[in-house]
Every structure is written in structure tokens, then in C-alpha cells.
Amino acid sequence: MKIGVVTFPGSLDDGDARRAARLAGAEAVQLWHADSSLHDVDAVVLPGGFSYGDYLRCGAIARFSPVMESVIDAARGGLPVLGICNGFQVLCEAHLLPGALLRNAHMHFRNRDWKLKVESTSTAWTSGYTESQEIVIPVKNGEGRYTADEKTLDMLEAEGRVVFRYLDGNPNGSQREIAGIRNEAGNVVGLMPHPEHAVEALTGPFGGGTDGLAMFTSVLSNLGAKA
């Protein structure tokens, strides 16, 4: 199984995302922003960072890169796509996910471990968790305030498309404590916290947490079941 990780100019966490994919048992493939080929990968991760300097708006310019045209087409066709942090912003800009991510309400960058509740396990990336499971994953953003109009928020709730919610406080002022959402089909998931930073005891959250690894193993077992 091959998990492709896109590198945009300004990506920071592409290396960690590839490492997480490898630790989960996948072959990690580096995808380049200017190359429209997805190189036959079985799933794609859009990593954290500041693609194209985050100029104009976070993710706005990355959305028009050659690789994204292919990712958008493939995602509509069912390819599992996970957007982490900046990757989540890119997915919203690409309209693969509804809403937008804005400057944290308190203007501070937030960088710390955060407790999340898994609210939807019917996605390609979260089937390895249990419903309502509490996990700890690092939050690391300055523009992570999830925002959508009330109608969209109600629709996400009604359709069970809120995948992760912040617990014990809200690191950025996200509406309804939303940390991650999915598309209708469940193959596309975006979240602001960083599962790829919680995959090894040595470097994971305090206490050696590896709660992020299940996101990568989930997609592999789903792909395995399909094959």
C-alpha cells in the first residue's frame, strides 16, 4: 500500500507524515506540488506547514497547484485524502470540505497537546478508533478557527460529519469546538491537530502517546479490505 504525501513549497510536516505512514506499515511516496501525477498511490496526505507562504489566505494558492488538480479529481472518485492543519485549509479552499479556517480568535499561536473526542468512525481515516474515544494529539496552529455558516454547521452535525471535537477548552475559537470534519462519502477528512506528531512513544504527547497512528493504520486496513 502506498500513501502519497504532498510537498508544497513551505510544507513543514511532510517528513513526519511520511514517517507516520511508514510506521503504520505503508510505503511512503513523496508527491511534488508541480507534478500532476499521483504515482499510483492508494491514499494522499496533505501535510501541515505554510504552503506558498500562506500568501493571500492559508491554502489559497496551493489549491491551484498541478498536484491538487489531480488530488481533487481523485478525491471526488473516492481516493482517501487526509488534510492535516495546512492540508485541512487546502481542502477547504478546494471546496472538498465545507467552511474555512481563520485566524485564532485570541490571535495567539497554539502549540500544545490537546484532548480530542472522536465523533465519527465512519471515515477512511478513523475506522480504527471507537466512537466517542478520547485521544491526545498536538495542536499547532495560528489560523485554526473553524468557521462555517449556521446552516452548514447544522448539516455537518445532522449528517455525523464532525469527526473530531476539542475537549477541555477550545484552542482557537473554532465554532462548536470542531477540530476535524469529513466529506459526505467519508474518504476525505481534514483536521487541524497533528496525528503525525503522535505516532511514537519517544516524540509523542506527554506520557508517550501514539494516538495519531490509528489514522494511518485505519486507511491501510480499509484499503486492504477493499483489495
Next chain:
Amino acid sequence: MARVVVDVMLKPEILDPQGQAVANALPRLGVTEVSSVRIGKRIELEFTGEPDLDKAREIADKLLANTVIESFEVRLEESADTARTAQ
């Protein structure tokens, strides 16, 4: 040469912490009569030929603004040079 100006603003219902931070700094200047500050972007487009407002609107809608959270206005503006020549 005429240029096209695109003004992009956060929609009124969207919280603008940047604007709030500026508003909170105003009393330090001795300003007390401003009740709200909101910050947007002004983008200037120069076309190689005649300015094309429809094209500018398309650019604004697709890239310059995210219409989920922002609204935009497109207008023609005579540059200072052109204005002076015209006089």
C-alpha cells in the same frame, strides 16, 4: 493606464480578531470615538491591454476572495499618471 481594484472584506458576521486588536490599541492614541475596526485587503490588477472587469470578477471569485467568509467589490480606478495626463 486604468487599473482594476478589488476590495476584499470579511463578511460582517465573521469575527475579525485583527480588527479588534487594532480597535483595542486606539485608546492608547487617545482615540475613544471609534467603536469598531475591521481589516480587509485591497488588491490592484493591471491588465496588459484594456482592463477587463468581468475577468477581474472571475479572478476575485476564484482566488482573491474566499466567498465562504469574504465578500469583494471590483472597480476601475484611473491611476494618478493617467489622471494627470488627462488634465
